Amino acid sequence: MKQISSTASLLLLSTVMLGMSSASFSDDDKSGFFSRILSSGKAPGVAPVTNPQYLEECGSCHFPYQPGLLPARSWTKVMAGLEEHFGENAELPLEDANRLTDYLIKNAADDANYKRSKKIMNSLRPDQIPLRVSETPYFIKKHNQLSRKMVQDNPKVGLISKCKACHTQAERGSFSEKEILIPGFGGWKD
Ligand code: HEC
Numbered sequence: 407m408k409q410i411s412s413t414a415s416l417l418l419l420s421t422v423m424l425g426m427s428s429a430s431f432s433d434d435d436k437s438g439f440f441s442r443i444l445s446s447g448k449a450p451g452v453a454p455v456t457n458p459q460y461l462e463e464c465g466s467c468h469f470p471y472q473p474g475l476l477p478a479r480s481w482t483k484v485m486a487g488l489e490e491h492f493g494e495n496a497e498l499p500l501e502d503a504n505r506l507t508d509y510l511i512k513n514a515a516d517d518a519n520y521k522r523s524k525k526i527m528n529s530l531r532p533d534q535i536p537l538r539v540s541e542t543p544y545f546i547k548k549h550n551q552l553s554r555k556m557v558q559d560n561p562k563v564g565l566i567s568k569c570k571a572c573h574t575q576a577e578r579g580s581f582s583e584k585e586i587l588i589p590g591f592g593g594w595k596d
């Protein structure tokens with residue numbers, strides 16, 4: 407009898423865990439116990455940039471977006487259009503452009519074992535080739551509670567593409583909620 411009841415409770419427990427795991431996957435990391443277990447083995451943010459040339463060339467006008475924030479197909483497209491890059495000319499000598507494209511593709515979100523890279527990939531249809539991190543469905547969902555006052559009309563932000571304005575550890579590839587400080591508004595609780 408004892409044997410049976412412990413088997414039954416084990417079954418019950420695993421059913422509960424199964425239910426919770428799907429919930430915490432869709433609800434992302436509210437730092438739930440189960441989601442932490444499930445994401446163990448995967449690093450939490452995106453891989454930080456290690457390439458000095460990338461930091462120099464692609465970090466001079468804006469935050470150097472980590473390769474793990476977009477799929478390889480996006481980086482290929484971004485790098486193929488540098489002479490008309492979001493209204494600016496960011497053209498590079500062919501050799502440099504090729505080297506950076508290589509770096510971006512090798513470290514793109516597709517195969518990265520980082521939680522945010524996986525979330526971004528999973529939010530995209532295979533035929534989608536976003537040119538912006540800020541156009542990926544995962545990003546849009548995560549930022550849809552921000553107001554105009556916090557972003558566009560905020561003199562210290564202005565553009566949602568200025569990751570570092572709010573994510574204090576963005577350069578380390580870390581975007582967790584407790585590290586967010588919106589200029590003029592403070593920390594984030596949702
Ligand atoms: C001459 C300045 C300049 C240089 C150099 C530059 N960019 Fe940009 N980049 C811009 C501007 C301007 C935007 C658009 C900003 C906005 O409106 O959000 C942008 C936006 C982007 C975005 C989209 C950001 C988002 O998610 O909304 C990506 C990705 C990007 N750049 C990648 C690169 C890469 C990779 C390099 C290096 C090869 C690079 N940029 C070099 C000016 C530059």
Ligand code: HEC
Nearest residue numbers: 522539548556557566567568569571572581582583594596
């Ligand atoms: C105006 C401030 C602001 C800017 C600019 C901004 N973010 Fe965020 N970001 C937030 C807020 C607020 C959240 C929501 C946190 C939550 O509710 O989990 C968030 C969430 C995220 C998350 C999910 C974190 C988590 O733990 O769920 C990622 C990843 C992220 N941002 C990346 C970026 C990147 C990359 C950029 C630049 C392309 C950027 N953000 C620009 C404020 C900002």
